[in-house]
Amino acid sequence: MVNNGVAVGIDLGTTYSCVGVWQHDRVEIIANDQGNRTTPSCVAFTDSERFIGEAAKNQAAFNPANTIFGTCIIYAKRLIGRKFSDSTVKDDMKFWPFTVVGDSDDRPKIVVNYRGVEKRFLPEELSAMVLCKMKEIAEEYLGKEVKNAVVTVPAHFSDSQRQATKDAARIAGLNVLRILVEPTAAAIAYGLDQKLTSSSSGEKIVLVFDLGGGTFDVSLLNITKNSCKVLATAGDTHLGxxxxxxxxxxxxxxxxxxxxxxxxxxxxxxxxxxxxxxxxxxxxxxxxxxxxxxxxxxxxxxxxxxxxxxxxxxxxNLDLFRSCLDTVEKCLKDAEIDKNNVQEVVLVGGSTRIPKVQQLLQQFFNGKELCKNINPEEAVAYGAAVQAAILSGEGSQNIKNLMVLDVTPQSLGIEVHNDGLMEVIIPRNTTYPISVEQTFCTGYDGQKYVRIGVYEGEMPRVADNNLLGEFELSGLPPAPRGKDEILVTFTIDANGVLIVFAEHKISRLKNSIKIIKGGTLSEEEIEVMVKDAEHLKAEDEEFRKKVKAILAFEDYIQNMKAISQSNCMLEASVKDMLNYYFKEATEWINSNKDAAIYEFKYKTLQLESICNKLIPGSEGMEIEEYE
The missing domain is CATH 3.90.640.10 (ATPase, substrate binding domain, subdomain 4)
Structure with missing residues (x-):
């Protein structure tokens, strides 16, 4: 792949997010401005500014209605790619201190009060704010712009949820090289840690148990020298x-x-x-x-x-802990692998530190020691950074040939005869890239066209599944029912892009559709949100500059006050005059918090001119500039 600049790996977590980059032949997990290697997936809005990350979480207790915690944030992540009318959304809303409403398209929007004005944000916009924060953390560390990223999602995220995450990244100004599922990313980290990806004899069946802040995934993988192949995955977006x-x-x-x-x-x-x-x-x-x-x-x-x-x-929580084992069993059953054949159980996610969870999991695997070698909070970002290095061409010799083979999170199929039923073409947990063909017959005499709807989901009725796209094969020559055969081919490439091709065998009429897998947002909506994000970022920067100007003014007042009071050469009348000016300046600051930056700087220069005249030696003192 052509190198288009540095690429980072971002674990967009439900409670905490993490970013890593491949440098000096290894992954560097990048610390934020507070020195922490993970950043709260949290956004908050106040009367004066917007907070993201540590600052947002620190004020959450005092501003609960305007603090969206957990990304797309803990709860925004549970909303992303969902409909407002979903029963799961209704259930979750009972625990939220903030308000969620539905728009005209049945999409959930989170209501906040920002600078005295009510604003409504889609989950994608809030996720974009966290992604933007992670992008800034990486850029500060690297000293250059970051445009490309591999972003992780839970393994059981539907297509619409994965694409909504891509939309969020676009809003944040990131080009997504690949959406990588979290357990697979963790398995990459484990494989490198165990040197399985560089050993010719290394091969293991590994179960990744990923219990985070808001989601739960189990993935079974086969890790060899040159590949990390997902065998099956299962999970719960409402457990963590x-x-x-x-x-x-x-x-x-x-x-x-x-x-x-x-x-x-x-x-x-x-x-x-x-x-x-x-x-x-x-x-x-x-x-x-x-x-x-x-x-x-x-x-x-x-x-x-x-x-x-x-x-x-x-x-x-015992029933919730035990339900985790049901998911493990489901994953093993889907892969048709006995638990005794699992060679390693790798723990990922902060919630795997709970002793009872570890105890139950160890009992399930007949006392097998659990792998705790990799950092549960950083493993996903680590694996994402490795994948980003491979895709950007930055990876070293020992990783550049590593191939990651993912599986379809849900079954893919079509409705052909308008009978309301879904015919599964590619079952869930199918490894891709893959191409599958299936032949269908016409449903009635003289049928002139066939409408092919492409769906994802596990329900027998298409109405209960998610429509990905549809197209028609028209102009068919008249023929008795069941005599005309139509060949339908489903092809999924390495990036998860689905192409559905249909051909009438007799007439050779053909048509196809490429499921670009866009999220719920249109191109126009994304463009508007990109501009909104840039506007919010500009407002944040303007506010920071104003705070710096105020602090510089206040510090100058305090410094001059201390110098004047300690200067025994100044007459009492001069000190009184200076105290008057200091008091007047302080009162002006307190009464003009909304003043423009240039006004604070002008007032500072005014006071500086007075001090230079009245305090000997103050002319050389510079006003401190805050960075």
Missing amino acids: GEDFDNRLLKYLVEEFSRKHGKDISKSAKSLRRLRNACEKAKRVLSHSAVTTVDIESLYEGIDYHAKISQARFEAL
Whole structure:
């Protein structure tokens, strides 16, 4: 592949995101401006500015209605590519402190208040904000623009969800080289760690158990020297750390009600503070037998204290933990592989640190030691960065020949006879690239055309599945029912692009459709959102510049005040005059927060001119510029 510049790997996680790049013959996981190698998938809006990442999460408890946590963010990721009318969306909304509404196309939109104005964002837009943050983190580290990326998604994401993630990347100014599923990315990291991809004899059947903040995936893979082949995958978009937090949250809300006779769920702010405490408690209980939840003035001035044991946390979530094993069984069954033939069980995702999850999984595999060698929070970004290096031509000799073979997350098929039924052409968990042919006959006498609808899904009726596209084969010569044969070919290339080709065998009439797999957004909508994203970024930069100007002005006031007060050569009348100017400048700042940047700089220069006249030696003092 032609090298079009550096490419990064981005793990767009439900609770935390991570970015890596291939450099110096290895993957570098890039730290953010706070020095952390993972960044909260969180966006927040206030009366004055927009926060993304660490800053957004830090103020979540005080601004719950305008903080979208978890990407597409924890909840935006659960919304992306879905309809507002989906029952799963309705169920999730019960736990959200922010408002979600449907638009005219039944797409969910998240409502926030930004700078005193109500705004409605599609999940793709919010995901784009997090992706943009990861892009900026990479650019700051590399010192150059980043345009290309491999972005990861849960293995069981539908086509529309995967394409919605691509749309989000486009809005963020990224060209997606490939959408890579999270367990496969983790398997690449594992294979490199174990040197399986560079050993001629290395070959393993590996099960990747990926339990993150908001999604759960299980993938079975065959890892060899030159390939990482997915054999089967299964998962749940509604199972993860947030669900465990919700169980604990519900328990503590009920306990608070029993103790104090008050319903804390009426306060979004109190609920957010308690949710944060639940998340912290869950993390502590991964390595301690007991922890406490202490929150001062949680609700109506009431201080809250609760002791939570590891046993209590496990009891609250035991059915969810056990459901993970059902998914493991399903994956093994789809691959037709016995659990005793699995050579390694690799843990990925922060929630795999929960002791009970590890215990149940180890018991399921008859006491097999679980692989904890790779960092569960960084493994997905690591694998994505490797794939990005291969696709961009940056990879070294030991990875450049590595081939990643993925599987179809859902069955693909057609409706031919307008009977409402779906004929499966490519079953789910089929490895691609692949080409499959199937012959169909006309449905009635004298049939002149055939409409071919292309669908994905597991339901027998096409109405319950997702329509990817449709086309017609028209002008067929009249013939009795069942006499005309039509050859339909499904071809999926290495990038997951589906082409459906149909040919009338007798007349050689043919037609085809290329499922470009666009998301729910039109090109026009994406263009508008790209401009909106650029506008929001410009507003953020303008706000940062204003903050710098204010800080520079305030610091100059304080420095001059300290110098004037300590200068014994200044007369008392001069000091009084300076104090008057300092007070006047401070009051002006407090009363003019909305003033333009040039006004703050002008006021600073005015005060500097006065100080230069009244304070000997101050002429050489520069006003500090904030970076």
